Amino acid sequence: MIREKDYITASSFDIVIVGGGIVGLASARALILRHPSLSIGVLEKEKDLAVHQTGHNSGVIHSGIYYKPESLKAKLCVQGAALLYEYCQQKGISYKQCGKLIVAVEQEEIPRLQALYERGLQNGVQGLRLIQQDDIKKKEPYCRGLMAIDCPHTGIVDYRQVALSFAQDFQDAGGSVLTNFEVKDIEMAKESLSRSIDGMQYPIVIKNIKGEEIRCQYVVTCAGLYSDRISELSGCSPDPRIVPFRGDYLLLKPEKCYLVKGNIYPVPDSRFPFLGVHFTPRMDGSIWLGPNAVLAFKREGYRPFDFSATDVMDIIINSGLIKLASQNFSYGVTEMYKACFLGATVKYLQKFIPEITINDIFRGPAGVRAQALDRDGNLVDDFVFDAGVGDIGNRILHVRNAPSPAATSSIAISGMIADEVQQRFEL
Numbered sequence: 001m002i003r004e005k006d007y008i009t010a011s012s013f014d015i016v017i018v019g020g021g022i023v024g025l026a027s028a029r030a031l032i033l034r035h036p037s038l039s040i041g042v043l044e045k046e047k048d049l050a051v052h053q054t055g056h057n058s059g060v061i062h063s064g065i066y067y068k069p070e071s072l073k074a075k076l077c078v079q080g081a082a083l084l085y086e087y088c089q090q091k092g093i094s095y096k097q098c099g100k101l102i103v104a105v106e107q108e109e110i111p112r113l114q115a116l117y118e119r120g121l122q123n124g125v126q127g128l129r130l131i132q133q134d135d136i137k138k139k140e141p142y143c144r145g146l147m148a149i150d151c152p153h154t155g156i157v158d159y160r161q162v163a164l165s166f167a168q169d170f171q172d173a174g175g176s177v178l179t180n181f182e183v184k185d186i187e188m189a190k191e192s193l194s195r196s197i198d199g200m201q202y203p204i205v206i207k208n209i210k211g212e213e214i215r216c217q218y219v220v221t222c223a224g225l226y227s228d229r230i231s232e233l234s235g236c237s238p239d240p241r242i243v244p245f246r247g248d249y250l251l252l253k254p255e256k257c258y259l260v261k262g263n264i265y266p267v268p269d270s271r272f273p274f275l276g277v278h279f280t281p282r283m284d285g286s287i288w289l290g291p292n293a294v295l296a297f298k299r300e301g302y303r304p305f306d307f308s309a310t311d312v313m314d315i316i317i318n319s320g321l322i323k324l325a326s327q328n329f330s331y332g333v334t335e336m337y338k339a340c341f342l343g344a345t346v347k348y349l350q351k352f353i354p355e356i357t358i359n360d361i362f363r364g365p366a367g368v369r370a371q372a373l374d375r376d377g378n379l380v381d382d383f384v385f386d387a388g389v390g391d392i393g394n395r396i397l398h399v400r401n402a403p404s405p406a407a408t409s410s411i412a413i414s415g416m417i418a419d420e421v422q423q424r425f426e427l
Helices: 022-034 072-091 107-122 133-139 159-172 197-201 224-233 254-259 309-318 321-327 329-340 342-349 410-425
Strands: 012-018 040-043 100-104 129-132 147-151 155-157 176-178 183-188 204-208 213-221 241-252 263-266 278-281 287-290 361-373 384-386 396-401
Touching: 012 022, 012 204, 022 040, 022 159, 022 213, 022 396, 022 410, 040 159, 040 213, 072 155, 072 159, 072 410, 100 107, 100 133, 107 129, 107 147, 129 133, 133 147, 155 159, 159 176, 159 410, 183 224, 213 224, 213 410, 224 241, 224 361, 224 396, 241 254, 241 309, 254 287, 287 342, 287 361, 309 321, 329 342, 342 361, 361 396, 384 410, 396 410
Parallel strands: 012 040, 012 213, 040 176, 100 263, 213 396
Antiparallel strands: 100 147, 129 147, 183 204, 204 213, 241 287, 241 361, 263 278, 278 287, 384 396
8 A cells, every 4th residue: 555645744855756657666666775764755746656657558578689789778678577577576466477479470571580589699688589480370379470589588567566566665665655746846945054954954945836845955857758847847958858659559359369378579670660569468368459659749648639739849849750750751651540540450460360350359548658859850769867967967867768668677777776876976
């Protein structure tokens, strides 16, 4: 049971984490376990924790095969998956190590599949093997394919359950979780050092939209879809900007779920930024098909017609979206077409499982991915951590870009953040 604390009873902290998603909660847990004598608080703008990217993802525990060798993504995903399995076992959190097939259905995809296999080996992903048609059928009887990579260490879990467990660990160790606290401003205390003990010991003031204040010595922001705006509030750089991409899922009807045993993924095309529509079993026994990747017109726009003029203007004026769109025009048009017409998506799915028909699916949930984009229209692919300059900048660490596989990597990321906090703030 997560206990919400009133800010009035604990208005000053040594460290404040802004953001109650899985990365923020994992980081809070890591920091308090490493520094039990410090007072640490988590601020979350919603009334519940882990309700946005953490609560709207596919639930896949990724193996680390996709990411550029030696990148933070590659290192943290492989390490994080092992730590996550271990944590779930310790806490009794249900998961399934159901594996994944990355399937080539066209001859031209085979060289890309083989290159991906080599990348996985470079990244230290365990248990990988290339398999042919007969072995594909043994793993997935209804799946057709010419060749596939078998990733046995891929799994599934309910990430919101994991995040809430992190929050419970944090609170059990003495941490405070403050919900309904939407940050509006981060500034230095205005009192002179001689006149205010708080101003001396807790020089940063964090204000919410209701006018309430929290004071602290140091701040770590893990704000996901709002990471650029929170950075800007603190006087730090807003770049890279966040562009929201909505991913819509379809659901396989319960009587057809026998068609899919584990995760089935296409061979990714390096020309395009996303992995493509895939088949994902869920912990509740359902099968999700997706996601697509279309521009969301609101940062938390989970429905197709959700719209925010502020968010749209921000995307157009401040990000490199126009350049990205021009570079990936055909991909974007295809994604929009599939989002509008289920038949187009079904035709794509039938490349892998021919038995699926349009009568076997219905529209499901959606998630919004916080994708960092530079002004040249390049997707910022790796994790980004930065700070600023001046009085506040020296006391803040911003987690600027933590896209998939951030949930898989959350425990590993939290260790790196704790190291960075310890070094920057000389704890």
